[in-house]
Amino acid sequence: MKERWFSVLSSRRIAGRVMQCAAGLVGLAVLTLICYRAELNLATAGLVLMILLIGLSLVDNFLVSAVLSVAAIAALSFFFARPLFSFWVDNTKDLLALVTVLVVLLLVAGIRANRRRVAEALKRSEMYLAEAQRVSHTGSFGWNVRRGQLYWSEETFRIFGLDRTVSPTLDLVLERAHPDDRAPLAALLERVTREDRRWDLEHRLMMPDGSIKHIRVVAQQIAGEVGEHELVGAVMDITAIRRAEEERRQAQADLSRANRVMLVGELTASIAHEVNQPIAAAVTNANACIRWLGAQPPDLAEALQALGRIVRNGNQAVAVINRIRGLLNKMPSQRDPIDVNEVILEVIGLTQGDMQRHAIRLHQELAAGLPLVIADKVQMQQVILNLVINAVEAMHTVDDHPRDLVLHTGIDDGGQLCIEVRDSGPGLDEAALDRIFESFYTTKTGGIGMGLAISRSIAEAHGGRLVAAPNTPRGAVFRFTLPLRAAA
Amino acid sequence: VAHEQVISIVDDDAEMREALTALLRSLGFTAIAFARAQDFLQSTAPSTSSCLISDMKMPSMSGIELHRQLVGAGYMIPTILITAYPDDQTRADALKSGVICYLPKPFAEERLMACIRTALTRRIQGGTSP
Numbered sequence: 001m002k003e004r005w006f007s008v009l010s011s012r013r014i015a016g017r018v019m020q021c022a023a024g025l026v027g028l029a030v031l032t033l034i035c036y037r038a039e040l041n042l043a044t045a046g047l048v049l050m051i052l053l054i055g056l057s058l059v060d061n062f063l064v065s066a067v068l069s070v071a072a073i074a075a076l077s078f079f080f081a082r083p084l085f086s087f088w089v090d091n092t093k094d095l096l097a098l099v100t101v102l103v104v105l106l107l108v109a110g111i112r113a114n115r116r117r118v119a120e121a122l123k124r125s126e127m128y129l130a131e132a133q134r135v136s137h138t139g140s141f142g143w144n145v146r147r148g149q150l151y152w153s154e155e156t157f158r159i160f161g162l163d164r165t166v167s168p169t170l171d172l173v174l175e176r177a178h179p180d181d182r183a184p185l186a187a188l189l190e191r192v193t194r195e196d197r198r199w200d201l202e203h204r205l206m207m208p209d210g211s212i213k214h215i216r217v218v219a220q221q222i223a224g225e226v227g228e229h230e231l232v233g234a235v236m237d238i239t240a241i242r243r244a245e246e247e248r249r250q251a252q253a254d255l256s257r258a259n260r261v262m263l264v265g266e267l268t269a270s271i272a273h274e275v276n277q278p279i280a281a282a283v284t285n286a287n288a289c290i291r292w293l294g295a296q297p298p299d300l301a302e303a304l305q306a307l308g309r310i311v312r313n314g315n316q317a318v319a320v321i322n323r324i325r326g327l328l329n330k331m332p333s334q335r336d337p338i339d340v341n342e343v344i345l346e347v348i349g350l351t352q353g354d355m356q357r358h359a360i361r362l363h364q365e366l367a368a369g370l371p372l373v374i375a376d377k378v379q380m381q382q383v384i385l386n387l388v389i390n391a392v393e394a395m396h397t398v399d400d401h402p403r404d405l406v407l408h409t410g411i412d413d414g415g416q417l418c419i420e421v422r423d424s425g426p427g428l429d430e431a432a433l434d435r436i437f438e439s440f441y442t443t444k445t446g447g448i449g450m451g452l453a454i455s456r457s458i459a460e461a462h463g464g465r466l467v468a469a470p471n472t473p474r475g476a477v478f479r480f481t482l483p484l485r486a487a488a
Numbered sequence: 489v490a491h492e493q494v495i496s497i498v499d500d501d502a503e504m505r506e507a508l509t510a511l512l513r514s515l516g517f518t519a520i521a522f523a524r525a526q527d528f529l530q531s532t533a534p535s536t537s538s539c540l541i542s543d544m545k546m547p548s549m550s551g552i553e554l555h556r557q558l559v560g561a562g563y564m565i566p567t568i569l570i571t572a573y574p575d576d577q578t579r580a581d582a583l584k585s586g587v588i589c590y591l592p593k594p595f596a597e598e599r600l601m602a603c604i605r606t607a608l609t610r611r612i613q614g615g616t617s618p
Contacts, residue, residue: 276572277501280594284507287597291514299514306510313503 020060024068027052032075042080042094046101049076057109061116065109073102130154137237141168143219145193145229159215159237161207178204178212180361192231196221199233214242246357274320282313337372338380340419340482344407347384354392358403365408373417373482375462383455383466387421387478390451394425394476401474416464416481424475433468455480493608496533497521498554499543499570504593508541511597517604525549525557534563539607541600544571544578544590552582559586566607570595 031052035045049072057065077087081094089095130153133139139156143149150168157164160176170189177185181203192199198220205213219233289306292299344366355362388405395403406422428436437456452466459466464482471477495517499505505521512519520537522528525546540558542551549557551569558565566588571578574592582590588610589603 273572276593278503280572281501281503281507283594284504284511284597288507288511288514291511295514302510302514306507309503309507309510313507316503 017061017064020064021067024053024056024060024064025071027056028068028071028075032079036079040080042076042097045080046076046097050101050105053105054108057105057112060109062109062113065112066106069102069105069109072105073098076101134158137240139235141219141233141235143231143233145231146227156235159213159235160205176205176207178206180204180356180359192219193229199231202238213237213239215239275317278313278316278320282310282317285309285313334376334378335374336377338375338377339372340370340380340409340417341366343377343380344384344409344419347381347388348407350385351388351392354389355405358392358396360392360395360403360405363404363406365406365410367410370409370411370417371484373484375482376458379458379462383458383480384419384421386451386455387480390478391421391423391425391476394423398425404475411484412481414481415484417484419480419482420477421480422471422475422477424471427470427474428468428476433470436468437466492518493538494518494520494533494536495539495541495604496528496537496565497541498523498525498528498546498551500524500546501543504543511600515601515604525551525554528554529557534558534561534565537565539604540565540567542567542569544569544582545573552578552585552587555582555585555587566610568600568603568607 028049031049032045035048040048053065053068053072056068060068074087076098077089077094078085081089081091081098083090089098133153133155137155137159139159140153141156142151144151148170150170150173152160152168154164157166157168160168160173162168162172162176166172174182174186174189185201185203188199188201198218200216200218202214202216205215207213214237216236216238217233218236219231222230222232285306289303289310292303292306344364348362348364388407391405395405401424404422404424406420408418408420408422410418412418437452456466459480459482462482464480466478466480468476468478495512497505497508497512497519499508499521500523502523505523509519509521520531520533522531522533525542526549528534528540540555542554544551551567551571555567555569558567567586568589568591569582569587570591570593572593574590579590588607589599591599591603
């Protein structure tokens with residue numbers, strides 16, 4: 001334990017103190033000599049030395065200041081208080097002056113030392129706070145609403161990607177916000193200034209390099225001076241959390257797609273087996289029949305029996321296929337008066353997350369007062385959902401222009417209800433336009449090519465049509481028309 | 489062409505059973521058909537058959553399981569497996585267990601005939617049944 005006391009650090013510190021002491025004593029001696037030569041009286045000399053020591057106490061610690069103070073008193077009593085050249089002091093007034101100087105010096109040194117300790121503690125706590133903010137990606141801010149002043153911590157500046165020299169303003173915050181989040185955020189900030197409650201919101205930032213950050217902001221009004229309206233809060237960079245969530249969602253989507261593909265695979269295998277069985281029997285019977293006919297003499301009775309079995313086998317295969325078709329057509333179709341716009345809004349609700357994630361700008365052009373159509377609501381939803389998902393996926397690769405999705409409803413020139421889904425994706429070439437509605441035709445990796453084929457058969461089952469065409473200026477448009485003659 | 493050879497058929501599909509029996513008869517064999525593997529095992533057929541043609545996938549006992557039971561009981565009947573669900577893994581397992589042929593349905597008569605010929609040669613080389 002003793003060795004530790006004399007560790008390099010503490011011995012260096014002790015040496016520093018001794019040096020401070022020595023320097024102070026030298027300064028004291030020089031000043032005492034000057035005062036003595038100038039033949040100053042006790043009061044003046046005391047004042048001069050006191051000024052020196054108060055100055056030194058700014059940099060020295062308490063112990064050094066105390067030693068120097070005692071030395072100064074000694075020097076004053078030796079050179080300036082009668083009897084001279086003795087530490088003895090005759091005059092009570094002189095003694096009182098010396099004691100006063102000592103008390104003042106010690107008091108000043110004590111206050112100084114305490115100040116320094118508080119300052120150090122404050123600095124450390126600030127350092128811890130800044131470090132904790134950096135580690136947790138959480139910045140803090142204060143907002144004096146009345147004066148319109150914002151105060152940001154270092155981490156808040158870092159999250160917003162701004163230099164500390166910039167003075168933060170609400171305009172800067174809005175400028176940094178993602179273009180799609182700007183208007184709702186501005187509206188919210190307007191409310192924040194009026195309502196007294198706890199705020200908790202999430203929005204995105206668009207950084208100058210085009211990257212997106214997700215942030216969560218929590219804030220609450222604090223009790224300040226009367227007439228002041230001040231909010232204090234935290235800004236959390238939750239980009240990493242959002243990204244992890246996104247990856248998990250993606251993994252789930254991949255899994256469900258894999259399941260679907262597997263289901264189709266199993267279905268195909270069982271259909272193949274069901275159809276294979278009677279065909280295998282027919283082939284075997286046919287082989288037997290050939291044998292009976294080729295025998296010498298030909299056995300016509302056996303051959304006829306074999307042919308009879310072949311007919312039976314053929315009919316069995318047809319029955320199997322009809323049974324499968326019956327299963328697939330079993331989707332119950334219900335007809336109710338439905339509002340197409342309502343169906344579209346539901347589909348938007350289902351796909352909103354997907355659209356936001358892929359930075360797709362949705363434009364709704366839904367005609368007001370459309371008549372109701374008699375249709376199967378679930379099937380309508382399937383068709384529109386399929387068209388919207390296709391449009392969103394088609395725009396995944398678009399980077400050089402905005403990803404615009406237009407959902408349009410209205411009555412077309414032929415007096416039919418018309419739903420259009422327009423995208424700004426790469427569009428479809430002539431060859432693809434002809435084939436996209438065929439079963440098992442797909443341009444997507446992982447697609448099974450049934451979506452549009454099923455969508456078109458649903459449209460036709462409702463007496464409507466589903467067609468694709470090039471969109472202007474770019475992309476594709478899918479037009480789904482429904483007759484109104486059965487309108488409710 | 490008189491073979492005087494008995495070939496047993498085990499298949500749960502009645503149509504296939506009937507068709508195969510007729511084909512084997514037209515080829516000059518005596519064919520006996522069973523709907524279940526257990527029925528075949530409980531009959532005298534295991535000791536009288538020169539060859540077994542069995543479906544692979546059946547409700548209570550699969551073709552390969554039947555073959556293994558026969559081998560376990562000491563019957564050296566050359567076996568041909570037929571299946572509507574061909575897959576490479578089962579094929580490898582079957583051939584490793586000593587099955588002569590693994591035929592996907594529907595099969596060509598020539599292929600079946602070639603398998604039967606191999607089976608019968610194997611039987612002669614393999615000696616007598618117990």
